[in-house]
Amino acid sequence: MKQSKKIAFVAGVASLALLATGCSSSSTAATGAEGSDATLTFMSTEPKSITPQKEPGSQIGMALCANLMEVNSQSQKLEPLAAKSVTSQDAKVWDIELQDGWTFHDGTPVTAHSFAEAWNATATGSNAWQGNGTFVSFKGYEELNPTDGSKASTEKLSGVEVVDETRLRVTLNAPNADFPKLLSTNPTCPMPESAFEDLDAYEQSPVSNGPYKFISWDHNQQVVLEKWDGFKGAEGFSGGADKLVGKIYTAVDAAYTDMTAGNLDMIRNVPATMVDKAKNQLGEQALYEVETASKQQTLQIPEYVEELKSPALRRAISLSIDREAIAASLLKGHAQTSDSLVPPSLGSYVSGSCADCVFDPERAKKILAEDGGFDGTLIIESNSASDQQLVQALTKQIQDNLGIKVQLKPTLGTELSERRNSQKLDGAVFGLWGWSYMSPDQYLSQYETGGDGNTVTGYSNDKVDKLLRAARAEMDEAKAAKLYTEAEAIIVEDLPAIPLFIPTDYGLQSQCAQLNDVQGDLQYYRAGYGC
Known part of the structure; x- marks a missing residue:
């Protein structure tokens, strides 16, 4: 029988390389001039949800969550983040070990149960969370998503086993060599036990384990996030701003008007019809072109x-x-x-x-x-x-x-x-x-x-x-x-x-914002602060 390759992603080597490079300009400027509050504002639409599992594409959700795996914006490589290692012999059964000592924003520990319970809830079709499809390949997904309209026969993915407080074993329906990449997506974020006590309340004030913590959501106005001192991820997984404010707009034209008036720092997915106008009014330095066409x-x-x-x-x-x-x-x-x-x-x-x-x-x-x-x-x-x-x-x-x-x-x-x-x-x-x-x-x-x-x-x-x-x-x-x-x-x-x-993917940035792309996408929470 042909020996299968072992797929392994292990934390450690990448971290050492990052430590050797020293601090970037974004971290040295993080507190702003004379210790002032370093706040960056970005364009958002009114979120349907700000929890990562319910709205996977949300920039707010991305800022709140630290995934098991993530692409480092400095190395541009997929690396373990909340995970210590992700390994498999056959790409079907995967062993995941968590980093030691990680907590949620409220100080409670991030455990294997934190991931398993969040995955079970997201994979349950009756919850109607948008991240549900991420778990299609997990063993037990069909039981949580009956196609005949009947009630699910279980509350858990049979393919997710909690080995102990820091280890998970995941069995897929079929081999998937992309599985470590899937662990870098928002629907696979963990949730604390307190979330399940009152999911409606949690929705309005989510607690997670990412580089930014939730402060407030003024509906149809803005969402405010604050840098979390307890985040243990390397610099390539976070930005330089002390505070992020997602200002809510119904159209990009209104956001652009605010940027020209100096009231907004960042816009992503800039329409091509706006690019030349922005170049003329804001200058070449305001345009950020993403390198990878994704x-x-x-x-x-x-x-x-x-x-x-x-x-x-x-x-x-x-x-x-x-x-x-x-x-x-x-x-x-x-x-x-x-x-x-x-x-x-x-x-x-x-x-x-x-x-x-x-x-x-x-x-x-x-x-x-x-x-x-x-x-x-x-x-x-x-x-x-x-x-x-x-x-x-x-x-x-x-x-x-x-x-x-x-x-x-x-x-x-x-x-x-x-x-x-x-x-x-x-x-x-x-x-x-x-x-x-x-x-x-x-x-x-x-x-x-x-x-x-x-x-x-x-x-x-x-x-x-x-x-x-x-x-x-x-x-x-x-x-x-x-x-x-x-x-x-x-x-x-x-x-x-x-x-x-x-x-051609463009972002717009103010003088204070320093946008960084990650394999073809702009993420506001990884922006540097340059003022």
Whole structure:
């Protein structure tokens, strides 16, 4: 029998390297001039939740939580954080040992039970926490998420065993070499025992173990976080500000106005239509360009919207969009056209894998006519807080070039998120997708039956499912990438999502803010303080 490789991530070596480098400018300036309070403000929308397990993409949740694994912003490598080690012989059964002496913000110890209980609650379908899909691969997930509408037969993931206070053993349904990366995502954060005494109260004042602790949430106004002195993570896992204030806006234009007036320090995911204006008004130094292109704009099409089920219609829609023209004119060169379901920064990317992601309106009309035409109205839902000019341009092109009725439906981000996750969309949905960790699986698992993010489209294909499972089990990254490529080739035939653009990802920073990106994403809580 072939001996399997042992996958191991152990704390220690990386920490020594960090200690040897000394302090960064962000730490020396952390208290600000003459000991003044070093406060950085950033743009936020009104959170649906600020607990990491309920709203995994929340920058506030990220600041509150220290994951078992995390990418160090200085080394750009995945390293143990709350974990001491994460090891496996077969990528299916994983042993996790925790760091010694870590506590929550309230001083109570972080134990193996803290993770296990949080995972059980998040994986329980009836709780309807957004991070639920993260645990699809855990043994026992199906029992916590019955598909027939019945009540769950258990309250715990059978694949999560608490060995003792500092050790966990996790058994997956199938091997997954990306498992240590998954442990760097917000849904895998721990929760203290006190959280389960009153989850509603905890929601309004969460306690976690990350670099920043919760201070206050003034709904529709701001969320305030404060640097926590008890955080034991290295400098690459935290920022330089004493205090973070998430100021709440309903649109990026209002946030930009505040930044030009000197009332805001940081904006991420800056729309391409705003970049040149910001460069002229705020100066080149205010723009921060993320090095790794990790994000993609797509038009996702739910399988449950009956009138949009035809792959021919989807191909026609894709062919009716002049991506090059939009990228050059409206987006002013701050985006590249997308021709794949994964971005070019990933190893499985193949140029032109989406053959219908070119502009050919005559072919589009012919395909649609041969398919029987389309007499209804194509509804495109989107987040009203961003990219409205881009969505309007797409709507007009599809309508003009394909000759069908198209209706734009902008919605507040929290409502749109709820509609996506509960399968209540009325049509296609425009959105920005990025990875939580660097892997093709972060994009393609959306198209696996029951996979993380699959609720949006509901797409299902047995061949795709088998290929994605095989790719996860493959410890050789090159071989895994080939399997992901094969899976994508099948998916693009059906186009459950239409690739549009890979935006050049910009952040805006004030003189005091020093943004840092982590493998293609900006995180406010890791910003330095330069005043």
